Amino acid sequence: MYRTYGKRLLDLALAIPALVLLSPVMGVVALLVRLKLGSPVLFRQERVGLDRQPFVLSKFRTMAETHDASGNLLPDEARLTPFGAFLRSTSLDELPEILTVVAGTMSLVGPRPLPIRYLPRFTAQQALRHGAKPGITGLAQVGGRNALTWEERFELDVRYVQTYSFLLDIKIILLTMRKILTREGISQPGHATSEEFWGSQG
Numbered sequence: 001m002y003r004t005y006g007k008r009l010l011d012l013a014l015a016i017p018a019l020v021l022l023s024p025v026m027g028v029v030a031l032l033v034r035l036k037l038g039s040p041v042l043f044r045q046e047r048v049g050l051d052r053q054p055f056v057l058s059k060f061r062t063m064a065e066t067h068d069a070s071g072n073l074l075p076d077e078a079r080l081t082p083f084g085a086f087l088r089s090t091s092l093d094e095l096p097e098i099l100t101v102v103a104g105t106m107s108l109v110g111p112r113p114l115p116i117r118y119l120p121r122f123t124a125q126q127a128l129r130h131g132a133k134p135g136i137t138g139l140a141q142v143g144g145r146n147a148l149t150w151e152e153r154f155e156l157d158v159r160y161v162q163t164y165s166f167l168l169d170i171k172i173i174l175l176t177m178r179k180i181l182t183r184e185g186i187s188q189p190g191h192a193t194s195e196e197f198w199g200s201q202g
Contacts, residue, residue, distance in 0.1 A: 109172050
């Protein structure tokens, strides 16, 4: 029953009040992004959703649009500003995703949606992560976030898809709140955010 209707009801019961309460915060963050980083305020990218269907993910922008002499974007480490790093460490950049949860494309809890270009790089087992709606947070996020290897994250994602329940979702939401407060696992060692996934070896 939870997998059929309950998860959607939980999303709406939590996301709608959160959207109302956090709207002023979102307005302030949008203004600060506009002042510090310029336009556009939102970062939009096509991501993989439920059953491998594409959708457009929107987040507050955290990186400057800085290019080299040839017109190519500089690496993430060079474009991530202190303000952007603050947004990421506090997860404030994720707030626009609440709208996607209300719309029904995402869930509060589920595997994090990854770029479309990753699709051919998944193994058959890893691709099972697309058997649930992508989430703002998930088992991999509370289990280590970007400090985990890609393989470890995907293992947790698949485990979530196969076992999720009301109690597990509530547990993940509560653990996420603690993670945000402690700012654990924001980035992979040696990277501003997370390294590119090129596929699992072996």
